[in-house]
Amino acid sequence: MTPAPAFVSYEFADRKELCLSLAAQSSRRVMLVPPLFDEMNRMRKMLVDVMRALETLEVGSIMPDLPGTNESLVPLGLVTLTDWQKAVETCAQQHDISHVASFRGSAVTVTNLRQADHWIFSPVKGATILRTMLRTRVAADKESGQATSLAELTAQAGSGPIELAGNILGSRLFTELNAAEIPDFINQRVVRLESDNKPGDGQIPGSALWLRAEPDDDPAMSSAIARDIASWLE
Amino acid sequence: MQNEVELTPEAAVRAVMRDILGLSEEQVSEFKAETELFGALPELDSMAVAGLLTELEDRLDIMIEDDDVDGELFETFGNLVAFAEMKVTE
Numbered sequence: 291m292t293p294a295p296a297f298v299s300y301e302f303a304d305r306k307e308l309c310l311s312l313a314a315q316s317s318r319r320v321m322l323v324p325p326l327f328d329e330m331n332r333m334r335k336m337l338v339d340v341m342r343a344l345e346t347l348e349v350g351s352i353m354p355d356l357p358g359t360n361e362s363l364v365p366l367g368l369v370t371l372t373d374w375q376k377a378v379e380t381c382a383q384q385h386d387i388s389h390v391a392s393f394r395g396s397a398v399t400v401t402n403l404r405q406a407d408h409w410i411f412s413p414v415k416g417a418t419i420l421r422t423m424l425r426t427r428v429a430a431d432k433e434s435g436q437a438t439s440l441a442e443l444t445a446q447a448g449s450g451p452i453e454l455a456g457n458i459l460g461s462r463l464f465t466e467l468n469a470a471e472i473p474d475f476i477n478q479r480v481v482r483l484e485s486d487n488k489p490g491d492g493q494i495p496g497s498a499l500w501l502r503a504e505p506d507d508d509p510a511m512s513s514a515i516a517r518d519i520a521s522w523l524e
Numbered sequence: 525m526q527n528e529v530e531l532t533p534e535a536a537v538r539a540v541m542r543d544i545l546g547l548s549e550e551q552v553s554e555f556k557a558e559t560e561l562f563g564a565l566p567e568l569d570s571m572a573v574a575g576l577l578t579e580l581e582d583r584l585d586i587m588i589e590d591d592d593v594d595g596e597l598f599e600t601f602g603n604l605v606a607f608a609e610m611k612v613t614e
Binding site (some may be wrong): 414421423426429430433485487497499502503506 | 531532539542543544546567568569570571572573574575576577578579581582583589
């Protein structure tokens with residue numbers, strides 16, 4: 291039978307935020323922190339498949355919603371990167387997590403967990419995520435007959451909320467993300483796709499699902515990620 | 525840490541197209557200079573183009589400015605490869 295994840299929660303800023311949880315018959319557990327914005331939607335199915343594959347390898351996993359995303363009741367426009375970092379830290383504390391896997395942009399949200407062991411998949415800095423979203427906005431503006439530029443929009447986002455690719459970002463979230471570099475932890479394993487030539491500690495087969503027009507899955511990639519995480523936990 | 529391997533601009537463009545369109549290695553290896561892109565491939569909408577530009581910047585360590593981007597750039601695979609080759613030598 292395919293194992294079914296359950297919903298659990300963590301309390302942050304007087305609210306409950308949901309997490310998907312898949313317990314396993316073992317003490318080995320990992321928290322998966324999902325990518326940011328659209329990349330989360332495009333990779334969520336693949337990540338839930340990672341959770342299922344981890345369960346078969348006797349590794350329990352938990353995947354929290356960041357405040358303002360997915361099922362969260364907090365409006366995204368009120369959320370800051372500092373909130374995300376504290377939320378991830380709080381979730382890890384409340385669920386007794388010492389091993390954290392982050393994906394793409396979520397690498398910049400796990401920085402409060404300096405002492406944890408980190409598994410990091412294809413990390414990007416915050417500015418890279420924003421750049422794609424800004425370009426989408428420039429293209430949309432162009433279609434409606436308005437000429438905007440990356441520089442203009444960046445300046446605008448620094449002083450007030452901005453709508454980028456269907457997301458309302460407050461100026462603090464934008465500014466913090468724009469400055470957020472890829473972290474470097476004491477204990478970390480950086481894993482990339484085989485087609486990615488940047489330095490890393492391991493490579494897995496698969497494709498960059500965050501680039502797809504529609505959300506998609508990749509069972510082989512999910513299994514490869516789960517196997518890599520399971521052996522890293524040993 | 526594994527050493528960084530030099531990636532040719534053409535290989536990078538091919539890899540990114542493959543990821544955007546969800547193609548196999550064989551399918552994307554059939555892309556030729558004259559293969560039509562924008563308009564011919566429905567998956568390649570403005571959102572996908574935004575992702576493509578940022579991903580090329582990331583993989584080839586280049587910066588693509590607003591002024592660099594025009595309609596012609598995405599007309600064919602050859603145009604995109606030529607553009608990437610020009611940017612890495614800048």
